[in-house]
Amino acid sequence: MQVPQVTEEAAQAVVELYPTPLLLAKAYSILGGDTSAQEKMLKKKNEMVNAGASRNIFHLIWGDG
Numbered sequence: 390m391q392v393p394q395v396t397e398e399a400a401q402a403v404v405e406l407y408p409t410p411l412l413l414a415k416a417y418s419i420l421g422g423d424t425s426a427q428e429k430m431l432k433k434k435n436e437m438v439n440a441g442a443s444r445n446i447f448h449l450i451w452g453d454g
Contacts, residue, residue, distance in 0.1 A: 392449055394441035402437040403446060413450050427451065 395403075407413035420426045432443035 392442070392445045394439060394445055396437075396442070399435075399438045399442045402435040403431055406431070406434055410450055413446075417447065417451055 403413070407416060416430065417427045420430065428444040428447050429440065430443065431438040431446055432440050438446075
């Protein structure tokens with residue numbers, strides 16, 4: 390919940406989908422470097438995660454490049 394635009398509900402939704410950062414990173418890697426798809430992945434998987442939160446979580450886990 391230290392990530393901008395990530396509410397408690399969004400954080401909980403992400404943890405329910407991906408209990409560890411490693412599992413989340415693996416899910417991002419499956420998208421094969423498609424940054425746009427990676428940024429939108431969590432929003433598409435759970436409506437509790439808004440677009441900004443999805444993007445910010447991706448950049449926290451994956452890094453900015």
